[in-house]
Amino acid sequence: MASNDLLDILSPDSIAIVGASNNPAKRGYRSVRKLLDDGYAGAIYPINPKEREICGVRCLPELGSLPGPVDLALVCTPAATVASVIAECAAKGVRSAVVLAGGFAEAGDEGRQLQDAVLAAAHAGGVRIIGPNTSGMFNTHKACNLVGFSDLRKGSIGLLSQSGNMALSLVTEAQANGHVGLSTYVGVGNEADIRFDEYLDYFATDPDTSVVIAYIEGLKDGRRFLSALRRFSREKPVVIYKSGRTSAGHISAKSHTGALAGEYSVSEGVLRQAGAILAHRSDEILPMAEALSLLPPLRSRRLAILADGGGHATIAADALSERGLALAPLSEETRRRLADVLPQAASVANPVDVAGGTDADPLVFAACAEILLQDPMVDGLLISGLYGGYAARFSQELLAAEIDATNVIGEMPRRFGKPVVVHSLYSALQADQRPLPLLEMRQAGIPVHSSLETAVRCMQALADYGEMGSVFAALPPNRTGHGRVFERVCAGCRAEGRRVVLEHEGRASLQDSGLDLGPALLAVDEREAEEAFHHLGAQSVAMKIISRDILHKTEAGGVKLNVVDVTSARSGFLEIVANAKAAVTNPNITGVLVTPMAAEGGVEVIVGVVRDAAYGPVMMFGLGGVLVEVLRDVVFRALPITRNDAFTMLDEIKAQAVLDGVRGGAPVDRDALADFMVSISDFVEAFPEIDELDLNPILAYHDGLAVLDVRILLTASSTARSVEKQGIEA
Template sequence: MKNRPLDFLSPRSIMVVGASANPAKRGYNAIARLLSDGFDGPIYPINPQLTELRGLTCYASIAEVPEAVDLALICTPASTVPEIIEQCGAAGIQGAIVLATGFSESGPAGERLEQAAVEAARRSGVRLVGPNTSGMFNTARQCNLVGFQDLRQGSVGILSQSGNMALSMITESRRHPTLGFSTYIGVGNEAEIALHEYLDYFAHDSDTRVVATYIEGVRQGEAFLQSARALSTRKPMVLYKSGRTPSGQSAARSHTGALAGDITLCRGLMRQAGVILVERSDHLLPVAESLATQPSARGYRVAVLADGGGHATITADEMSDRGLQLAELEPATRERLRGLLGPQAPVDNPVDFAGASDTEPGLFADCSELLLADPGVDGLLVVGLFGGYQLRFSTTLADVEEQAAQTLCRLQKQYGKPLVLHSLYKHHNTEALQRLEAGGIPVQDSLEVAVHCMAALCQYGEVQQRPSPAPNLRREALTPLKAAAEMLDAVIAEQLRVVTEDKGRALLKLYGIDTGETCLIQDETALRAAARDFGERALAMKVVSPQVVHKSDAGGVALNLRGEKALLQAFQRIIDSSRRYRNDARIDGVLLTPMAPAGGVEVILGITRDPQFGPVIMFGLGGIHVEVLRDVSFRALPLDAADAATMLTEIRAHRILEGVRGQPPVDHDALIELMLSLSRLLQAHPQIAELELNPVMLYQSGLEILDVRILLTEKPIR
């Protein structure tokens, strides 16, 4: 049933169950809207009290309708829905939209009613949108079952967990003269159709070029990411996600768990899936419009053409914040620009007219052609007053601006590069600005929005160019190594969740991860023998106890120990301190490891199981700085090498990994291989809830793992 396509969202026939003669009811408004919009298929009102409505024959029951219908709009109270869905199934109806409230959002009784509706849908083979949904529309079919007015047909699809957010986008679109919509789906409670199934529908909908999505949460996060990734290979998906505050789950156990609820997790996972994430609701529609009308960029090198230094500076700052680069113009380009603008004009990028355009706004087109023709430019941002020179200076400039606008549209198509334009005069909607919009160049009234649109075009260009995931990369569990499974089963048999560090290091070694030289010490005799074996090397000593997770907090760590005497003193101090910290702690001994060489870079690698998206991996600066700086990157598991490499460049401090102040770059290959090995380990052992290596010391050649923490799930994962 779940594999059945959602073709009914492009219906050729519609039934309205609960049709009404009352203009205040949805059962009347839906039929009136279908008729006024020119829906060209049959409409079947169902109401036993009526024989005719708006010129249509009414039927007393679903069974009396003379043919199978694609879609039923159910406008009746919640209590009637399960029985109506059974009747829809018996009549061969493919899908039903349930508008009523009073289901799972209302409490336990509503949850039971919703479950009954879902069971009826599954028994009868009816796909169910909602309940508690605002409805849907499909402009290509003239099917408006929401009641939104003045819908303009176009190529932007909307998928939303909020009817009000959809309404705000429809309302905002009136400020964009050429922006139109294809299909809107209000998912409601998502009782039967999951969010990712709607993404699959949009992926194959030929009327949709970009999908604008609003979500608050995801129930089947792993399936959502897979569908989003498949969708993004075909067309852009823009997402605004609310509810981005930290969940706090597992915060007491690891840094990874504490940070996983942060918006940083959403950023990383959406980038991995190829989704364009916006973090302001008023950016969602402009970004979607740009992606629907503009070609994507081949890189992140952007030229800026401005008619004022202030706007140029703000644009450059905003570009830096969004990861865009100021393109380095070729000498020939700069020379030609100087010939157009005079010796006083800055032409290094940003290019500033320095007043030359005040009397000749046609220079916008001339300079844009030079910049778009430059092979080092991937996209062009034009910012300032264009379209308003006729208002700011002289009405005689109107014709010049209109001709320049036509030329800009031609140039954008000729060079196949994105051109985003910002104008202070957008709301004046001059003829020049109208020609730009009609030619596929949206005009933005905000510099920040304009830069965000360009950044999205660059990001989607990256998505289109990235390689497909490795064919052997699967989300299902790998076969675990027998020795590793037995080790974890033994911990579970003791009704423990914490895997002590000695066992954790042994587990990593089974999967080919070098954890260095270690020695578990349980008494002073063994400690003296270890002191002789290690000689004068500096050692670290840590308590080993399933009840002492944060060893430093318990006084369970001693560093830079040399010689037998220092080891014996530290051993007793750690045991005593750990017992004071947790008097019921089982002390298995201490772990001795050689101190890591100086000069490395501390990073953290952590894996946790996010309640929405499943297993995720985190990378960032390590040691004590991770929660303070929060400079981390996330990806969903399983991980491939390309995802891992991107994570390393995503943190703000990524230049440290390349070597700064005379330090050599770290061994990226060793770090990426460690990340891939951890991904395979988690795939093989779903009983691992969290795994954290903090810190890992990175060197020019190789790395060393200084601390290992592993936490098992409370309940087995099947």
Template sequence: MAMSRISPLHDILAPSGIAIIGASSDPTKRGYKALAGLLEGGFGGDIYPINPKASEILGVPAYASLESLPRAPELALICTPASSVANLIRQCGEKGVKGAVILASGFGETGLEGKVLEQELLNAARESGVRLIGPNTSGLFNLHAKLNLLGLENVVPGNIGIVSQSGNMLLALALEAQHHGCIGFSSYVGPGNQTDLGFGDYLRYLGEDDDTYVAALYVEGFQDGRGFLEVAKEITRRKPVVVYKSGATRQGCAAASSHTGALAGSYAMTTDLLRQAGVSVVQYSDEILPVAEGLGALQQAPGKRVAILADGGGQATIAADRIVEAGLELASLSDTTRARLAEILFPQASLANPVDVAGSSDANPALLARCHEILIGDEGVDSVLLVGMFGGYASRFSATLAANEMAGAESMVETAWSTRKPLVVHSLYAPVRPPALERLREAGLVVYGSIELAIKVLAALAARGEYLARESSPTEPAIEASRSRLIEQALEEKRDLLEPEAKALLKDQGIAVPDETWVTSADQLGEVAAQAGETPMAMKVVSRDILHKSDAGGVRLDLRGAAALEDAYRQIMASCENYAPNAHIDGVLVSPMAAKGVEVIIGVVRDPAFGPVLMFGLGGIFVELLEDVAFRAIPLSRQDAQGMLDQLKASKVLDGLRGAAAVDKAALVELLLKVSQLVQTCPDIRELDLNPVIAYPQGYYQKGYAIVDARIILTTFDKETGDEFA
């Protein structure tokens, strides 16, 4: 069933006519290669080479200008220098051209002058209504429309759509597909500088394109990360999206004031947010095409439980190791499954998982297809991985086995397409492409020469299945933004919230905060001491100018009695005055010492590309050292919050180690959701740090946690000048 279409790119990427501005008779020029590619590819629409010095190019009549064309083409390919492009875009608008591909570099990527030129280009595009691909793009193709503006040879139509900021990466994928033999592409776009259209626009097009089954993106940077996430969350419900993200951008972190801000903008944050939106993130460039192929063909797995079917013990062991490392599970086979396998395999065969046929298939490779059928029928199995030498039995043992092996392939195809449980095949003979493996590939199954790549595909299939199951759950209700009195007052005074104010704001959101006393004079400490009795107390400075209290000597712990409190007060005032002589001191905060528990951190930062992002991780002073943290874009769903806890490498600490009781994880999930709601309610919050939060066992303390320190940063202005930051 065709999808509804919103994207403006459908006419642009499947035009009935195209103008090549700067067409050339020189084979080294892009204006020549694009024209040659259209002619050789059999493009059926109108082709208008534009060159005022030529009457024809490659046998096609040439025109002096856009104005002289007999009709308006939907697409223009501009092959002229950067300085000429803005004026040409205005001419495109006057003619009625819908979109333009701009190959020229020399724009914002080159410096200040280029940025001015790029802004002029964008202004021209908006005034004329012409959509821009590029500038500084490698070009595009739509193979199903026989539109090839790269002049790239040996690319065949298929179902993988590509968007890549690197032309060389596209070339690498094209060569890899050519070597593979059964992989083809639908469309390719090089986004270039993303002056107008960006990754979100291209993903929407691929999501709506009937010829694209899976989208694969090579990304160096997002111009509108938040917009991309919104599009990705919509598209991934319908078809898989694979992203390889290069680099570890730390936009805006140099001026970050909090632990969360210091960690935001990282590669880890970007990949967490992409996965939250249902994107399959690959870690290495050589995984892009295999994972895209596997997801495009098989779509998803119902779960993580994998059965390994092998004709050799060594590779079975390797596969088992890699499966566990990938976060998948070795399926537990039922007694019925084992009994059925025992009926057809040699006595020495291993009937546990991995299933090693131990020579049973040497004279009858089709036996592996029968084993596959048995394993797929086990309710405890979500997918099957076949490892070994299937496809190569005729070569390895006897040519007389070719027919038997082909019959096994046919049987695997029939079984595979009768179930939702995917079959992924690894074969030593994959590089030589024997007939039985080619039959599997032609039927839409996937075959890999690497066990590791095969398991990457299985992991992606399982993750997509889990994501789609989560997305079927009810969504959290929308929250209206508002501004509290505390925030209004702080903004009027051009400052951030003081810690007592921050905790009051948290309390208003239904978040549990400890009982504390805000003391502005040493004279008040006697009453505080009398109420505390022998309870050990903590004291810390309250100052709009001192963010890191410990560094300033602004914290004292384990205090008992009035004398100790008064002495600590004097010490804090002296230390802070020495640390920041001009700091405005608003007193101290006195509270009972928090009981020991598991320290975690919860933070929020408004990332320049992705907007408000929430972080959860191991807390205390080690958060930036260990960086065992998880990120999610706000708003969070309950599944997002639970996933943050489960994602941590140190998640076992939350479950209790060495006899310690497990912390109240449900309480932490509720806390994460309430923080998410707070940030939605109060868009003036720029950064938020709750560090540490002490997590306790269920029923131990208030709502299962104690917020020891809270920091909320509002300001987007320079504290000394009062000027707004850009």
């Protein structure tokens, strides 16, 4: 859909209010009143057969009485009437509508039927719909306010929200801030027609919008949204707050990956992968969006801190480190120049503490800021302390100099192409009590915050967006060349009515697709177990049960390790089969897989894929082994992944020290892991029949890796359901 198709609904030149009213308590009145009060320049047509005029505007009895086509209908009538209203819109040439009423799909089966009827009428008549169950929309640059919010400030931040209260919270916060302006807001409602991804495409071409905030509870089509997000974030930043962080999501007991694929953990990975700047607290959403709208992105994560006290300097340094930002090493020239303007007690290392050197002359602060931003190793500046309050703290005679310093600093982001963010303890005062220099700083386009952590969070957002170029530098190519072994395996599974791909089948399929998993032999009796031991020529082997009815082999006693001779291989086979029969009633046993024991050492990791209900196939990486679901140190990305995606996954798990080697151990081979993950992504992309894939554990060494277990499940089919009930969870 072309973004211009939403112009009529988000930037209308004429509006019909269906269900207009003279009752001030009703939306049909407040909408007309608000359009008039705000100076909306377009035509307004109240529709109500019982009224002659509303707010001095002539009222029409029905949509059919309109003098001609109208861009947008605001539908204020009850849910049961909406389908017929949409049909009337279509008949009169009204091509878009905002449907306020609730009581649709969110209210149960009866409401879903009403929504289906509305959608059918819309599709039949070519009418696009916001909602239903929406708080409405506004466009400040058109003075088109169909929500009723007061005192909206024009600006460049677009807003999409599935919560009317969340939108009101952000609008109220912007009003309290006094400097943040919004462009267009949409309460997306039930997304019966227009979806999140379409709104993003609209905002991408909207000249009045430079940044978008999206509050998301759930997505109708996650894959399409990710595609739109990738397109959008190449041009403009988007700040997303995804609710449901503590939700268990879609839990599956079939694999570790499925069990760990909670809704938020998946969303966090795939949204960041697609270019979103993620907010984790509601009070950081607007500050992050404001910083992104005002300032250039960071070219790197190297920052300088300029503080007027050791306490704030230390706290700021800690906060930067915790957010993955770095203190830039200052050149000798920079340190010399700082020492020339500051007292001897000052710290001219980074963080810079002026140690009272600005108390008598705030212009020294501007001089220090300029020196720091001229250093090529410094890509951004965080000012922290009592800046803006020197006149209030020491003497009103400093006010003129402090304002002069503010004006100089206010020009620096444009002069140097580097962001500046200010933390000032005086910003915590009520708006009418804040010192004039802080107001001047805000007018100059420099974000000012009372919370040092919020200021640092804004810098992190600027760093994250600055790195987007590398994220999209190499999109995954369309790779082919996968063998046909897995096609035959899938055909066999369908013929037998099973979802479980047996491990020897999975190993053969991955080997055929170019992955080296090492030798593995299937023994169907104790004699073949002896022969397998001889053939492999290993000092010791591992043996495990192969059965469509047993996924969790260890729990069923189906695994023996460190088998060192043929006698143990024979007895091991018999013991494994006996344990399997004791654990599961009448199991279908294919045999026992015999593989060489992996080399000692290595770090246990997991690579898995699961099909998420919203985002489709997603890959998981993290620390593996038997404790994977306890540690939960995992990250996710949507398929297909690039090599860059794989490296960022390795970088994001908490246990970096484990991958880097502990107690003198060698670091894991990240290149081998990344290449392996990309190959698994290719494999799953080539075969949509795969529902879940678990490779756990994988032993990651300093010079390669070894896959110890392969588990693949196919998507459900009608022929498999009866079989699954009998033992797939055993």
